[in-house]
Amino acid sequence: MMPTPYLALIISIVVMLAITLLITLRRSNA
Amino acid sequence: MLNQILLIAYVALIVLLSIKLRQGTFSGFVLSDRNIAFPAVIGIAYTAAYFSAASFLGGGGYGLVAGMPWIVYAAFFHVAFACLAWLMAPKIWAMAKQYDAKTVPQLLERRYKSPTGKIILAAIMLILYAVYLVPIFKGCATLFQGLIGVTYVQGLIIAVMIVAVYYAIGGLPAIIWIGFIQGVLMLGGAVLLYGGLLNAGGGMDIWNNIPTAVTSMSGNLVPWQKTFGMAFSISLGLLALPDLLIMIFSAKDQRVVRFAGVYGPLSIAVYAFCIFSLGILAYGALSPEALAPFTKNPDGLVPYLATTLLPPGFDALILLAAISAAMSTISAIVLVTTTSLTADILRFFKPATPDDKILLMTRLIGVVIIAVAALFAVNVPQQIVPLVSVSMGVIACCVFVPLIFGLYWDRGTSTGFVASLLASFGSVVVWQFFGNPLIHPVFIGLICGTLAYLGGSLATGHSASRPVAKQTKAS
Numbered sequence: 001m002m003p004t005p006y007l008a009l010i011i012s013i014v015v016m017l018a019i020t021l022l023i024t025l026r027r028s029n030a
Numbered sequence: 031m032l033n034q035i036l037l038i039a040y041v042a043l044i045v046l047l048s049i050k051l052r053q054g055t056f057s058g059f060v061l062s063d064r065n066i067a068f069p070a071v072i073g074i075a076y077t078a079a080y081f082s083a084a085s086f087l088g089g090g091g092y093g094l095v096a097g098m099p100w101i102v103y104a105a106f107f108h109v110a111f112a113c114l115a116w117l118m119a120p121k122i123w124a125m126a127k128q129y130d131a132k133t134v135p136q137l138l139e140r141r142y143k144s145p146t147g148k149i150i151l152a153a154i155m156l157i158l159y160a161v162y163l164v165p166i167f168k169g170c171a172t173l174f175q176g177l178i179g180v181t182y183v184q185g186l187i188i189a190v191m192i193v194a195v196y197y198a199i200g201g202l203p204a205i206i207w208i209g210f211i212q213g214v215l216m217l218g219g220a221v222l223l224y225g226g227l228l229n230a231g232g233g234m235d236i237w238n239n240i241p242t243a244v245t246s247m248s249g250n251l252v253p254w255q256k257t258f259g260m261a262f263s264i265s266l267g268l269l270a271l272p273d274l275l276i277m278i279f280s281a282k283d284q285r286v287v288r289f290a291g292v293y294g295p296l297s298i299a300v301y302a303f304c305i306f307s308l309g310i311l312a313y314g315a316l317s318p319e320a321l322a323p324f325t326k327n328p329d330g331l332v333p334y335l336a337t338t339l340l341p342p343g344f345d346a347l348i349l350l351a352a353i354s355a356a357m358s359t360i361s362a363i364v365l366v367t368t369t370s371l372t373a374d375i376l377r378f379f380k381p382a383t384p385d386d387k388i389l390l391m392t393r394l395i396g397v398v399i400i401a402v403a404a405l406f407a408v409n410v411p412q413q414i415v416p417l418v419s420v421s422m423g424v425i426a427c428c429v430f431v432p433l434i435f436g437l438y439w440d441r442g443t444s445t446g447f448v449a450s451l452l453a454s455f456g457s458v459v460v461w462q463f464f465g466n467p468l469i470h471p472v473f474i475g476l477i478c479g480t481l482a483y484l485g486g487s488l489a490t491g492h493s494a495s496r497p498v499a500k501q502t503k504a505s
Binding site: 001002003005006008009010012013016017019020021023024027028 | 296
């Protein structure tokens with residue numbers, strides 16, 4: 001069983017990358 | 031024999047690329063004439079320049095002693111700061127272009143109209159980057175020992191020769207393009223090691239074999255506060271290290287910077303997550319007896335994993351990836367260290383020096399710095415990570431405060447800039463010697479630097495300088 005902090009880390013990394021990608025795409029469409 | 035062939039192919043590629051990218055002008059050498067048009071190249075070269083052999087060896091093994099807090103805090107801060115850095119990068123690029131800045135001290139000098147600040151920052155960079163180079167050379171030489179069985183000193187000589195050639199011929203364009211290739215190798219190595227370890231531990235079952243002391247967030251053999259501070263201060267470099275900022279300067283336009291901002295954080299995330307996990311996952315795949323020697327010498331874990339877990343031949347690839355990590359960092363650092371001396375300090379005292387003379391000096395002094403750092407690496411202290419974290423943390427602190435305020439706050443003045451440099455540097459040094467070891471000196475440096483900047487700027491008001499740059503609101 002993967003420990004909770006490790007799982008939380010994976011989720012937070014994915015969220016941070018997704019937000020960065022969204023901002024990048026929004027800026028380039030603006 | 032295979033390892034020798036692999037190394038020869040690697041060196042041949044580096045030499046060919048440097049010759050193809052050779053530079054004849056100062057602007058081409060230090061800035062690539064702001065013509066790099068490939069976001070992936072800049073993004074991944076940035077990651078390669080940031081992560082050194084200390085991350086590959088020290089960062090990979092440190093989880094063994096620090097436990098879960100290391101992977102959680104280190105990977106989190108790395109990704110968070112990489113995302114922030116790249117979201118700010120288009121603005122940094124625009125400011126560098128507007129002021130026609132070729133080095134980071136020059137950018138801040140022009141932003142604050144402060145030649146004094148430039149000289150102080152250049153001097154801080156010169157001393158601390160030189161210190162920072164020594165342990166990376168040490169790591170690099172040890173890796174050459176492992177790869178082709180040479181002695182430590184021979185390994186150092188090989189490292190010096192390779193870096194000196196591509197630095198002196200190709201300058202920043204060679205550093206970036208070779209850094210890109212090195213970055214791809216590093217990412218491949220990191221994923222391979224992570225996959226190999228997970229596979230050896232039986233996939234997700236690996237977690238069942240790891241002791242709870244290791245997965246606990248209060249830290250294994252090192253208190254979590256110490257790990258937290260170290261992770262924060264190392265990662266802060268992503269936001270403000272001059273050897274990374276020059277990669278942003280070199281982009282052709284803002285669109286390139288924007289999309290480099292996808293590759294940069296993504297490659298940082300993959301690399302940091304894979305490498306920093308190794309020390310913890312090792313508990314689930316190897317016996318306590320096998321791990322015992324590495325709790326005393328965590329740097330040895332990654333080479334050991336490469337030779338025991340991966341199929342024959344792959345270990346050479348891992349060592350080459352680690353060598354790449356070292357060289358990409360060394361070359362980028364040598365460039366900013368040398369330009370801080372030639373373009374910033376020497377030119378300040380002799381403003382009439384022509385560009386071609388500065389270029390010649392930048393090539394020659396760079397090679398001298400490489401040789402001197404390697405000479406010091408013949409005999410250096412054992413542990414890599416703490417050494418690196420302090421010197422790069424100080425530089426990051428000193429650049430971070432004036433850079434961020436310079437980008438987003440109109441009222442910063444020359445006095446504030448100089449005060450923040452002195453306060454950051456002084457407080458970190460004092461705290462390093464006399465402060466509570468549980469609180470990392472970089473926190474103190476950041477707080478003191480910010481207070482001094484705000485105090486100095488507000489006290490001198492609007493009279494000193496106002497930014498010329500268009501301060502459009504960031505979307």
